[in-house]
Amino acid sequence: MNVAVDAMGGDHAPQVAVQGAVQAVSELDMDITLVGNRDTVEKELALHLSTGRISICHCEETVRMDEQPLKAVRQKRDASINIAFDLVKKGKVDAVVSAGNSGATLASGVVTLGRLQGIERPAIASVFPSDGGYVVLIDVGANVDCRPIHLFKFGVMAHAFARSCLGMKNPSIGLLSIGQEGTKGNELVRMTRRLFEESPLNFIGNVEGRDIFSGNVEIIVCDGFVGNVALKLSEGMAEAMTRLLKAEFEDSLSGRAALLMGRRSFKSFRRKLNYEEYGGAPLLGINGVGIVCHGGSSASAIKNAVKLAYEYVNNGLLEKMNEQLNQLRINNEQI
Amino acid sequence: MNVAVDAMGGDHAPQVAVQGAVQAVSELDMDITLVGNRDTVEKELALHLSTGRISICHCEETVRMDEQPLKAVRQKRDASINIAFDLVKKGKVDAVVSAGNSGATLASGVVTLGRLQGIERPAIASVFPSDGGYVVLIDVGANVDCRPIHLFKFGVMAHAFARSCLGMKNPSIGLLSIGQEGTKGNELVRMTRRLFEESPLNFIGNVEGRDIFSGNVEIIVCDGFVGNVALKLSEGMAEAMTRLLKAEFEDSLSGRAALLMGRRSFKSFRRKLNYEEYGGAPLLGINGVGIVCHGGSSASAIKNAVKLAYEYVNNGLLEKMNEQLNQLRINNEQI
Numbered sequence: 001m002n003v004a005v006d007a008m009g010g011d012h013a014p015q016v017a018v019q020g021a022v023q024a025v026s027e028l029d030m031d032i033t034l035v036g037n038r039d040t041v042e043k044e045l046a047l048h049l050s051t052g053r054i055s056i057c058h059c060e061e062t063v064r065m066d067e068q069p070l071k072a073v074r075q076k077r078d079a080s081i082n083i084a085f086d087l088v089k090k091g092k093v094d095a096v097v098s099a100g101n102s103g104a105t106l107a108s109g110v111v112t113l114g115r116l117q118g119i120e121r122p123a124i125a126s127v128f129p130s131d132g133g134y135v136v137l138i139d140v141g142a143n144v145d146c147r148p149i150h151l152f153k154f155g156v157m158a159h160a161f162a163r164s165c166l167g168m169k170n171p172s173i174g175l176l177s178i179g180q181e182g183t184k185g186n187e188l189v190r191m192t193r194r195l196f197e198e199s200p201l202n203f204i205g206n207v208e209g210r211d212i213f214s215g216n217v218e219i220i221v222c223d224g225f226v227g228n229v230a231l232k233l234s235e236g237m238a239e240a241m242t243r244l245l246k247a248e249f250e251d252s253l254s255g256r257a258a259l260l261m262g263r264r265s266f267k268s269f270r271r272k273l274n275y276e277e278y279g280g281a282p283l284l285g286i287n288g289v290g291i292v293c294h295g296g297s298s299a300s301a302i303k304n305a306v307k308l309a310y311e312y313v314n315n316g317l318l319e320k321m322n323e324q325l326n327q328l329r330i331n332n333e334q335i
Numbered sequence: 336m337n338v339a340v341d342a343m344g345g346d347h348a349p350q351v352a353v354q355g356a357v358q359a360v361s362e363l364d365m366d367i368t369l370v371g372n373r374d375t376v377e378k379e380l381a382l383h384l385s386t387g388r389i390s391i392c393h394c395e396e397t398v399r400m401d402e403q404p405l406k407a408v409r410q411k412r413d414a415s416i417n418i419a420f421d422l423v424k425k426g427k428v429d430a431v432v433s434a435g436n437s438g439a440t441l442a443s444g445v446v447t448l449g450r451l452q453g454i455e456r457p458a459i460a461s462v463f464p465s466d467g468g469y470v471v472l473i474d475v476g477a478n479v480d481c482r483p484i485h486l487f488k489f490g491v492m493a494h495a496f497a498r499s500c501l502g503m504k505n506p507s508i509g510l511l512s513i514g515q516e517g518t519k520g521n522e523l524v525r526m527t528r529r530l531f532e533e534s535p536l537n538f539i540g541n542v543e544g545r546d547i548f549s550g551n552v553e554i555i556v557c558d559g560f561v562g563n564v565a566l567k568l569s570e571g572m573a574e575a576m577t578r579l580l581k582a583e584f585e586d587s588l589s590g591r592a593a594l595l596m597g598r599r600s601f602k603s604f605r606r607k608l609n610y611e612e613y614g615g616a617p618l619l620g621i622n623g624v625g626i627v628c629h630g631g632s633s634a635s636a637i638k639n640a641v642k643l644a645y646e647y648v649n650n651g652l653l654e655k656m657n658e659q660l661n662q663l664r665i666n667n668e669q670i
């Protein structure tokens with residue numbers, strides 16, 4: 001197994017990409033191809049012990065965070081993210097991990113590898129931990145202006161993904177809205193609801209923002225604008241609450257003593273809230289395995305994203321997604 | 336001062352409305368008019384010590400949570416929320432508090448009292464606590480499908496509100512989006528951005544979901560769908576994190592000891608995360624003072640909402656909002 005890591009993507013490139021890659025090959029039986037400027041990446045790599053399992057694929061360009069994704073991907077054919085997906089196309093690597101411009105990662109995946117049959121709009125899924133399981137939120141940023149059929153297909157893809165990689169048999173699907181009643185929500189939600197109701201999927205109706213944490217539903221569907229706001233909000237809130245908790249305890253003598261005594265519990269709590277622990281978010285709907293990481297990812301987040309890519313490839317995500325989509329297609333002409 | 340409380344609104348009506356009212360008059364020098372079915376409300380009120388400061392205004396109907404707001408408000412003229420706003424119109428009470436259908440509260444306020452000059456779409460603002468201050472999120476559920484001018488006016492109203500009631504001099508305004516770059520976001524955000532940039536408001540550009548907790552911005556503008564998802568998500572996450580924290584600590588002996596020793600800090604932490612402590616959300620843009628509460632509000636939440644109403648009326652919210660809007664209007668023809 002060989003995973004391409006976009007060494008030029010993200011706020012702390014190439015340091016964290018290189019460090020994450022070094023950590024990943026020390027923990028997993030795999031190879032990594034760092035895609036980026038050879039000089040810069042080599043210099044960074046020289047700071048670590050060589051394992052012989054990391055190679056560099058040189059490129060001249062990179063897509064910046066503020067660039068229009070599709071335009072940049074088409075014009076900069078030599079950008080790191082394009083080269084990374086080219087390696088997948090040529091069969092040289094099995095998956096791509098990038099902390100760069102997520103729109104560009106999506107666009108490059110689509111342009112280079114194409115889409116799965118029946119999927120017009122690939123999406124980014126985020127897997128949240130929940131009481132004893134997972135909640136999949138889709139889309140978290142790939143598609144900001146959606147039509148009902150797009151949202152419906154997000155649900156279809158998440159269904160296939162959850163069955164393939166999360167061990168869910170018949171995952172429940174909810175439509176993110178602002179009230180459980182069918183009359184509530186915006187126009188997009190009201191129209192999408194009908195498509196789900198007419199499908200063979202395990203659709204449970206509208207859900208609310210709070211249900212991301214309630215354990216009442218396994219897949220939550222929304223457009224990429226709302227999903228991205230929700231994702232960033234929960235990250236920001238986790239950080240703010242950790243700060244607040246610490247401040248509360250440090251405010252009194254008994255609190256400080258409690259903090260000392262319960263330091264292991266605190267650490268475990270903080271780890272569970274740390275989005276970096278969960279690696280990246282899978283790109284669903286492209287004809288290949290791609291993982292999108294947070295722009296501010298640390299080395300540990302990159303390592304965890306590489307681990308996810310390794311797992312998805314090993315689980316045969318792509319073949320299983322295709323199988324699931326085919327099966328659903330037999331039962332529903334919309335898909 | 337007399338505040339009308341919709342006794343029939345919310346999941347736990349009329350109990351919590353009555354209890355909240357009883358608590359409020361015991362803490363503040365004010366009267367409350369409970370609007371609801373006289374028999375039901377009287378029965379509930381009989382469980383408490385009489386203070387003589389609570390009266391009942393009878394009505395036959397109520398707007399249910401699953402009803403189309405505007406339609407219900409127009410058809411059920413005798414619904415509790417309509418009667419409550421009628422009391423404001425007649426000068427018998429100074430403000431309205433309701434935990435019922437928030438869309439209906441808005442619609443009733445608009446139909447009965449009308450809008451402030453220049454405001455087409457009143458909105459619901461939610462005031463989040465932040466490091467040493469507040470963050471105003473607007474709109475959190477009144478308007479699900481918006482045009483750019485609506486979002487711009489939400490910012491204008493929040494500016495006027497923050498200056499009038501939160502002691503902010505020139506509050507910074509951010510537009511909720513999915514990346515700080517001007518090119519990011521959906522079509523609505525990109526078009527709204529231009530209106531803010533051309534205005535005299537202290538607009539700082541796009542902000543992300545995480546900024547609700549970062550302390551980097553004082554007013555965050557979004558449409559009511561996104562805002563409501565964000566609000567519910569943060570409530571749900573606060574509850575989930577409190578549960579998770581407790582579970583982590585109860586998992587070990589040292590953790591349990593720490594929990595015991597730091598119980599005061601824990602309690603203070605939980606109180607800060609409890610949305611009920613912050614009362615309700617002000618309805619901005621109607622020609623009167625209205626506070627919308629969570630449907631699941633407790634008595635304590637209702638009491639805090641009544642306190643907010645008391646405070647806003649005492650501060651002259653309405654007059655100051657009109658003043659601020661007039662001043663802005665002189666400087667910008669859009670307003």
